[in-house]
Amino acid sequence: MARLLVTGGAGFIGSNFVHHVIENTDHVVTVLDKLTYAGNKDSLAGLPEDRFELVVGDVANAALVDELFADHDAVVHYAAESHNDNSLDDPRPFLDTNVIGTYTLLEAARRHDMRLHHISTDEVYGDLALDDPERFTETTPYNPSSPYSSTKAASDLLVRAWVRSFGVRATISNCSNNYGPFQHVEKFIPRQITNVIRGIRPKLYGTGENVRDWIHADDHSSAVLTVLEKGEIGETYLIGADGEENNRDVVEMILELMGEPRDAYDLVTDRPGHDLRYAIDSSRLRTELGWRPQFPVFREGLEATIRWYRENESWWAPSKDGVEAFYASKGQ
Numbered sequence: 001m002a003r004l005l006v007t008g009g010a011g012f013i014g015s016n017f018v019h020h021v022i023e024n025t026d027h028v029v030t031v032l033d034k035l036t037y038a039g040n041k042d043s044l045a046g047l048p049e050d051r052f053e054l055v056v057g058d059v060a061n062a063a064l065v066d067e068l069f070a071d072h073d074a075v076v077h078y079a080a081e082s083h084n085d086n087s088l089d090d091p092r093p094f095l096d097t098n099v100i101g102t103y104t105l106l107e108a109a110r111r112h113d114m115r116l117h118h119i120s121t122d123e124v125y126g127d128l129a130l131d132d133p134e135r136f137t138e139t140t141p142y143n144p145s146s147p148y149s150s151t152k153a154a155s156d157l158l159v160r161a162w163v164r165s166f167g168v169r170a171t172i173s174n175c176s177n178n179y180g181p182f183q184h185v186e187k188f189i190p191r192q193i194t195n196v197i198r199g200i201r202p203k204l205y206g207t208g209e210n211v212r213d214w215i216h217a218d219d220h221s222s223a224v225l226t227v228l229e230k231g232e233i234g235e236t237y238l239i240g241a242d243g244e245e246n247n248r249d250v251v252e253m254i255l256e257l258m259g260e261p262r263d264a265y266d267l268v269t270d271r272p273g274h275d276l277r278y279a280i281d282s283s284r285l286r287t288e289l290g291w292r293p294q295f296p297v298f299r300e301g302l303e304a305t306i307r308w309y310r311e312n313e314s315w316w317a318p319s320k321d322g323v324e325a326f327y328a329s330k331g332q
């Protein structure tokens with residue numbers, strides 16, 4: 001049994017990880033989360049009180065981080081500003097949380113000799129051409145496009161430097177696009193599902209040819225636990241489940257699964273600097289650490305996700321109108 005500190009554990013992927021850990025291990029979990037617009041206590045409802053605690057606070061608060069590090073064995077760092085469209089609108093919070101927040105945790109890890117796993121994204125590698133036979137690997141050069149991905153790239157480089165210069169016991173994982181329960185309605189898949197539920201036509205940026213490599217959030221969780229337990233200190237592991245789909249196909253699949261005509265969507269203003277394609281080669285994680293995804297069929301995972309949003313309207317409804325007003329102001 002270990003005492004895990006999970007930053008950003010009230011967000012989408014962090015909360016899925018907390019549920020995964022409670023269900024599949026005997027670890028005890030503390031979540032440190034600022035509860036920004038993206039954090040939701042309800043995503044952590046029903047967890048056993050003797051194995052789970054929520055501390056509301058900022059990862060950039062060094063005194064609070066020091067206090068929490070003293071009582072834990074390992075930290076899994078999910079906390080971030082995570083949405084590209086928001087980073088194009090107002091980059092500053094991305095620097096504060098993603099860069100200064102990660103720096104604060106690294107300095108504390110150094111003081112406490114703490115094992116730290118840093119959660120990152122495939123977006124640090126930039127994008128690929130649609131017909132490029134190569135996929136991202138652990139040695140692909142960094143080439144981020146947006147304020148969000150550049151701050152995540154900065155945070156990864158800080159982790160690497162703190163490992164090399166100060167001997168911090170850290171690992172990094174870079175994962176592709178996640179889907180599943182508890183994802184904020186600002187993101188692509190939940191936005192379109194909740195649009196259909198509300199009778200709003202789904203909105204596709206540009207021509208919809210952009211490709212994302214989808215992985216179920218629970219598979220991301222099992223991969224992170226694998227790296228935490230078996231990963232080599234100082235190393236980076238790419239996480240992906242061979243789930244490449246273009247956005248148009250995803251919207252059409254959502255419409256079909258929800259009983260609507262496949263062409264009942266609108267093309268809207270494209271995202272500035274929109275990355276064309278992401279694709280992950282996760283061979284290293286699979287061959288060296290023995291990880292395998294449990295939700296390899298995207299269509300089935302999507303069906304379950306649609307069911308979750310239909311059954312949990314009270315979870316997402318409070319955010320929906322504000323998100324749609326934000327997008328409408330940008331012609332999206």
Ligand code: NAD
Pocket residue numbers: 007008009010011012013014032033034035036037038039040057058059060077078079080081082083096097101119120121122152174175176177178179184
């Ligand atoms: P999210 O926006 O749903 O959740 C982020 C969480 O962090 C929220 O609960 C928020 O309250 C919290 N937070 C924000 N600033 C904080 C601060 N200063 N102090 C403490 N808590 C703070 O994000 P997500 O989609 O769950 O992403 C989680 C992590 O996974 C991020 O690091 C992201 O870069 C990475 N990631 C996401 C994806 C994806 O597809 N969503 C893929 C790969 C990697």
Ligand code: DAU
Pocket residue numbers: 082083084085120121122123175176177178186187188189191203204205206210211212247271278
């Ligand atoms: O690749 C991992 C990244 O995936 C994570 O690091 C980010 O935190 C996460 O937000 C996600 O980034 P994307 O920008 O790929 O995700 P988003 O859900 O915003 O958009 C997915 C694709 O769908 C992208 O090509 C833009 C497009 N899109 C998005 C929205 C919100 C639309 O076509 N219409 C929309 O309404």
